[in-house]
Amino acid sequence: xxxxxxxxxxxxxxxxxxxxxxxxxxxxxxxxxxxxxxxxxxxxxxxxxxxxxxxxxxxxxxxxxxxxxxxxxxxxxxxxxxxxxxxxxxxxxxxxxxxxxxxxxxxxxxxxxxxxxxxxxxxxxxxxxxxxxxxxxxxxxxxxxxxxxxxxxxxxxxxxxxxxxxxxxxxxxxxxxxxxxxxxxxxxxxxxxxxxxxxxxxxxxxxxxxxxxxxxxxxxxxxxxxxxxxxxxxxxxxxxxxxxxxxxxxxxxxxxxxxxxxxxxxxxxxx
Amino acid sequence: xxxxxxxxxxxxxxxxxxxxxxxxxxxxxxxxxxxxxxxxxxxxxxxxxxxxxxxxxxxxxxxxxxxxxxxxxxxxxxxxxxxxxxxxxxxxxxxxxxxxxxxxxxxxxxxxxxxxxxxxxxxxxxxxxxxxxxxxxxxxxxxxxxxxxxxxxxxxxxxxxxxxxxxxxxxxxxxxxxxxxxxxxxxxxxxxxxxxxxxxxxxxxxxxxxxxxxxxxxxxxxxxxxxxxxxxxxxxxxxxxxxxxxxxxxxxxxxxxxxxxxxxxxxxxxx
Numbered sequence: 001x002x003x004x005x006x007x008x009x010x011x012x013x014x015x016x017x018x019x020x021x022x023x024x025x026x027x028x029x030x031x032x033x034x035x036x037x038x039x040x041x042x043x044x045x046x047x048x049x050x051x052x053x054x055x056x057x058x059x060x061x062x063x064x065x066x067x068x069x070x071x072x073x074x075x076x077x078x079x080x081x082x083x084x085x086x087x088x089x090x091x092x093x094x095x096x097x098x099x100x101x102x103x104x105x106x107x108x109x110x111x112x113x114x115x116x117x118x119x120x121x122x123x124x125x126x127x128x129x130x131x132x133x134x135x136x137x138x139x140x141x142x143x144x145x146x147x148x149x150x151x152x153x154x155x156x157x158x159x160x161x162x163x164x165x166x167x168x169x170x171x172x173x174x175x176x177x178x179x180x181x182x183x184x185x186x187x188x189x190x191x192x193x194x195x196x197x198x199x200x201x202x203x204x205x206x207x208x209x210x211x212x213x214x215x216x217x218x219x220x221x222x223x224x225x226x227x228x229x230x231x232x233x234x235x236x237x238x239x240x241x242x243x244x245x246x247x248x249x250x251x252x253x254x255x256x257x258x259x260x261x262x263x264x265x266x267x268x269x270x271x
Numbered sequence: 272x273x274x275x276x277x278x279x280x281x282x283x284x285x286x287x288x289x290x291x292x293x294x295x296x297x298x299x300x301x302x303x304x305x306x307x308x309x310x311x312x313x314x315x316x317x318x319x320x321x322x323x324x325x326x327x328x329x330x331x332x333x334x335x336x337x338x339x340x341x342x343x344x345x346x347x348x349x350x351x352x353x354x355x356x357x358x359x360x361x362x363x364x365x366x367x368x369x370x371x372x373x374x375x376x377x378x379x380x381x382x383x384x385x386x387x388x389x390x391x392x393x394x395x396x397x398x399x400x401x402x403x404x405x406x407x408x409x410x411x412x413x414x415x416x417x418x419x420x421x422x423x424x425x426x427x428x429x430x431x432x433x434x435x436x437x438x439x440x441x442x443x444x445x446x447x448x449x450x451x452x453x454x455x456x457x458x459x460x461x462x463x464x465x466x467x468x469x470x471x472x473x474x475x476x477x478x479x480x481x482x483x484x485x486x487x488x489x490x491x492x493x494x495x496x497x498x499x500x501x502x503x504x505x506x507x508x509x510x511x512x513x514x515x516x517x518x519x520x521x522x523x524x525x526x527x528x529x530x531x532x533x534x535x536x537x538x539x540x541x542x
Contacts, residue, residue, distance in 0.1 A: 038320050039310050042421075046514030049309050145434075149420035152315075161436050162417075243317030269540055 007061030014187025015072030028230030039239030043117025116185030278332030285458025286343030299501030309512030314388025387456030
């Protein structure tokens, strides 16, 4: 038994999708969430800067005596987590690894599509993780830098000419490459899974890294006697680096239910 | 005579348009530019966070013994500059004031359109500045949050369905309101002035705040004997908070010529 909370962080609020899944799977666990809303987005920044921010994010969560941390940010999990994880005394789980394992297990034709931020695609991390499962798998990656601002500006509905045009432009080359599995490598992408799925066609399986990672962590904690004593009533505490104003509106994009917990602003300058 | 350099800063690289104009008007002046590329964009963040970042940006530039600073960022000049400027021993010029004066002087029907970031429109600062010049002027504002990511992703060409659709959506209500003058209240917007001008129609005058502010500062320095002794050969030094990699590519969007000066990365954590 381990009653310490689980830490989850993201460059912004997209990582709340992982919190939601984690709360469903393990309703007794306490969770501390940090969203770096004062410095979002990470995906267009340099690797060096992403490493610096990641180190501060995890150091902040460690101040809550957590038992494990999920890097829910696709960019962090591909670009900086390996450089930073060893500096901390707790296990760090990135969403990329769980998604890569899942994608390698569900593909039938060995052709896996990957969409993510510019930094994620550039990192080559998903190829490395997928090839560790299946050396013959072919990975076709595509950076989709406009998806995050479009989702955050509410362009998430079928029939919206802007999101439809951009999505077709990004995705048709992947469809034409014949992938049968597509990793949604950024926490914002599951929000437009309907639009993505329609363009890719019904034969393509979409993989949601946040959900896969939550599932993976739940299994790991169960196997290692690391779960909380409680079976229900886990509490969530939310921290952000920008003002908490507007948090609820954007959070509701990623969580269906109301927030069950306080939201506080924090500065990471000293971490 | 005052041979100290002029400081110019922006949340990112858009403020280079002000540098370009300043170098044309005052080719003998040394300039120190800071672009906060590690924390861009500012326009979607809270006022409190923008104030904090602005204070750090100016404190950093003051370490170069500058004689004046231009806040080339539309968001800073509307949202945080008034709160911060008094803390520093040098004059601080925001692009909004010069643009408001210009717009009030060129409008014939007293209807002025304004486009900017969400923070800029929310601030009400342009209305205040314009009404100080002409209390009867009508200001019609519209936040255009997708323009910055679209420009940064190269969607700047006429005929591009995405930028054309978004621009029409943002601008047609301003055109229908009958404005005869439009303030391009963010440093990225002059890049798509062609598209904006076509939608607004040829009877609408576009005002570029960066260029207006450079002109205003040049006049002020000339009147107060604050110009450099040199008439040519001014040097530019560029600083950014993210990696310098990729700086040239994005900088070339805003500067037609090659960069005449070094680019260095700097951390503002201690400012």
